[in-house]
Amino acid sequence: MASHSVGAALPSEEPRQASTSVFAEPAWVRLLLIVVGVGFLGVVVILPVALVFEQAFALGAGFYLDAIRDPDTVSALRLTLTVAAIVVPLNAIFGVAAAWAITKFDFRGKSILITLIDLPLAVSPVVAGLIYVLIFGAQGYIGPWMREHDIRVIFALPGIALATTFVTFPLVARSLIPVMQDVGREYEEAAVSLGASGWRTFWSVTLPQAKWGLLYGIILCNARAMGEFGAVAVVSGKITGKTDTLPLRVEKLDKAFDTTSAFAVASMLVALAVVTLVLKVIVEWRTSDHESGPGSPAREHV
Amino acid sequence: MLPGSGLSLGFTLFYLSLVVLIPLGGLFWKSTELGWADFLRIAGSERARAAYALTFSASFAAALINGVFGLVLAWVLVRYRFPGRRLLDALVDFPLALPTAVAGLAYTALYVPQGWIGRYFDLLGIQVSYSRLGVVVVLTFISLPFMVRTVQPVLLALEREVEEAAASLGAGRWATVRRVILPALLPAWSTGLAMAFARAIGEYGSVIFIAGNLPRKTEIAPLLIVFQLEEFNYAGATAIAVVLLLASFFTVGVINLLSRRQQRYG
Numbered sequence: 001m002a003s004h005s006v007g008a009a010l011p012s013e014e015p016r017q018a019s020t021s022v023f024a025e026p027a028w029v030r031l032l033l034i035v036v037g038v039g040f041l042g043v044v045v046i047l048p049v050a051l052v053f054e055q056a057f058a059l060g061a062g063f064y065l066d067a068i069r070d071p072d073t074v075s076a077l078r079l080t081l082t083v084a085a086i087v088v089p090l091n092a093i094f095g096v097a098a099a100w101a102i103t104k105f106d107f108r109g110k111s112i113l114i115t116l117i118d119l120p121l122a123v124s125p126v127v128a129g130l131i132y133v134l135i136f137g138a139q140g141y142i143g144p145w146m147r148e149h150d151i152r153v154i155f156a157l158p159g160i161a162l163a164t165t166f167v168t169f170p171l172v173a174r175s176l177i178p179v180m181q182d183v184g185r186e187y188e189e190a191a192v193s194l195g196a197s198g199w200r201t202f203w204s205v206t207l208p209q210a211k212w213g214l215l216y217g218i219i220l221c222n223a224r225a226m227g228e229f230g231a232v233a234v235v236s237g238k239i240t241g242k243t244d245t246l247p248l249r250v251e252k253l254d255k256a257f258d259t260t261s262a263f264a265v266a267s268m269l270v271a272l273a274v275v276t277l278v279l280k281v282i283v284e285w286r287t288s289d290h291e292s293g294p295g296s297p298a299r300e301h302v
Numbered sequence: 303m304l305p306g307s308g309l310s311l312g313f314t315l316f317y318l319s320l321v322v323l324i325p326l327g328g329l330f331w332k333s334t335e336l337g338w339a340d341f342l343r344i345a346g347s348e349r350a351r352a353a354y355a356l357t358f359s360a361s362f363a364a365a366l367i368n369g370v371f372g373l374v375l376a377w378v379l380v381r382y383r384f385p386g387r388r389l390l391d392a393l394v395d396f397p398l399a400l401p402t403a404v405a406g407l408a409y410t411a412l413y414v415p416q417g418w419i420g421r422y423f424d425l426l427g428i429q430v431s432y433s434r435l436g437v438v439v440v441l442t443f444i445s446l447p448f449m450v451r452t453v454q455p456v457l458l459a460l461e462r463e464v465e466e467a468a469a470s471l472g473a474g475r476w477a478t479v480r481r482v483i484l485p486a487l488l489p490a491w492s493t494g495l496a497m498a499f500a501r502a503i504g505e506y507g508s509v510i511f512i513a514g515n516l517p518r519k520t521e522i523a524p525l526l527i528v529f530q531l532e533e534f535n536y537a538g539a540t541a542i543a544v545v546l547l548l549a550s551f552f553t554v555g556v557i558n559l560l561s562r563r564q565q566r567y568g
Contacts (some may be wrong), residue, residue: 127508250407
């Protein structure tokens with residue numbers, strides 16, 4: 001997916017208003033289009049979010065607090081945070097290495113490498129879970145060996161972390177590459193020719209210029225890691241209190257007809273999404289203030 | 303020449319192989335354990351074909367809905383100024399940040415006959431939650447940002463002078479839109495359509511909440527993989543996964559082709 005620009009920060013240019021009617025639509029057409037466009041967004045995005053909070057508090061604040069303090073929900077929250085704490089640093093280190101290799105050097109097969117890095121975005125989450133079951137599952141390629149040595153991957157934390165790593169694999173690399181591309185190589189080359197080591201160059205020249213791109217990639221990677229459902233559902237085994245993540249907990253409560261609790265847990269995940277978007281907007285403001293690059297921290301893939 | 307080429311490229315290839323390439327290779331290797339006859343019997347069973355048909359048609363319908371309303375939304379966000387525009391613009395990314403299970407839960411409750419929106423469909427005698435229409439509706443949410451965010455930058459970059467030229471040559475506003483603006487948007491629009499479609503065919507979390515999941519009726523292809531796995535039928539799961547994966551790769555190929563063309567002419 002070469003030119004995904006979903007979530008791309010838009011230049012902060014104000015819409016140009018045409019002064020004469022030949023360049024613009026009649027007022028009633030504008031109004032109609034605004035009503036249709038905004039109405040569509042309202043029905044598709046705003047209503048569902050409003051509904052989550054309405055349903056979460058349907059039985060009062062006391063019930064809500066009990067629902068999110070339920071031991072199984074707390075354990076799901078702990079697992080979700082643990083998985084994110086493993087996956088996000090891994091993909092961030094990979095993202096930096098991949099972006100450095102791709103933007104600072106020329107080599108053959110670069111476009112193939114970029115396509116391969118993007119590949120996980122095109123794979124169904126369920127398939128992402130399945131591939132690890134095929135390797136580490138009871139009947140998997142190395143499943144029997146692992147059972148002999150008492151190493152558990154599937155239905156345990158390592159499998160959940162692996163599947164989540166796959167699903168969020170390119171997110172940091174994707175938001176870093178355009179930023180580092182725009183900065184170019186001259187500053188680093190100057191630093192190196194003045195005698196700075198490679199690491200020193202990276203920490204004091206590259207990172208300050210690319211930090212907002214990196215931060216945005218990490219924010220997005222984190223949101224997706226905490227919210228992943230399909231891939232995790234396949235590998236986790238959904239053992240209550242042990243291998244349930246927050247999204248799996250939502251499904252389990254819903255299936256048990258404990259709808260209000262399901263919405264209460266869901267509201268925690270909505271809060272995560274809201275925080276993610278707010279941070280994204282802040283990062284966009286920052287980058288357009290500092291005028292580093294074209295003002296877009298992230299033409300990232302999602 | 304900057305240092306670190308060996309280290310960074312080496313680590314990139316190592317990590318990529320370990321997490322992505324070898325596991326995906328294992329899937330294709332596993333599918334070869336099935337003979338052609340078995341592969342076709344499982345991947346081409348009546349139930350599987352019904353699941354592909356639903357997955358692909360619902361994904362395409364969702365992409366098309368975004369192709370119309372998402373385009374209007376992108377136009378409005380780029381061209382007009384009105385209160386709350388920035389906030390709405392930020393909200394377009396919401397489906398990327400919201401966990402799909404939450405989307406599924408909320409959409410199901412929204413579109414049941416007593417729900418905020420479902421009650422109006424109920425008046426018309428249309429069932430949304432637990433039907434194929436429900437699948438389309440939730441996939442529309444999931445794939446919304448892909449259409450809007452692909453069209454938006456192109457719309458921003460469109461040169462106002464061309465429209466002025468068309469107008470000064472006597473074209474009415476509608477003719478300018480139809481003959482000048484829409485053709486210029488077509489490459490980005492088709493890329494957005496393909497990306498929305500690609501995102502929708504793999505989707506699982508949100509759909510299983512709203513679909514009802516009846517075999518041959520409202521069962522999507524990824525769910526069929528999960529069912530096979532629950533019965534420890536790895537071969538069956540693999541066969542359907544390979545079909546789904548090939549469809550995804552084909553779509554990615556189309557997207558790459560479209561966006562390359564867009565870069566050339568855009």
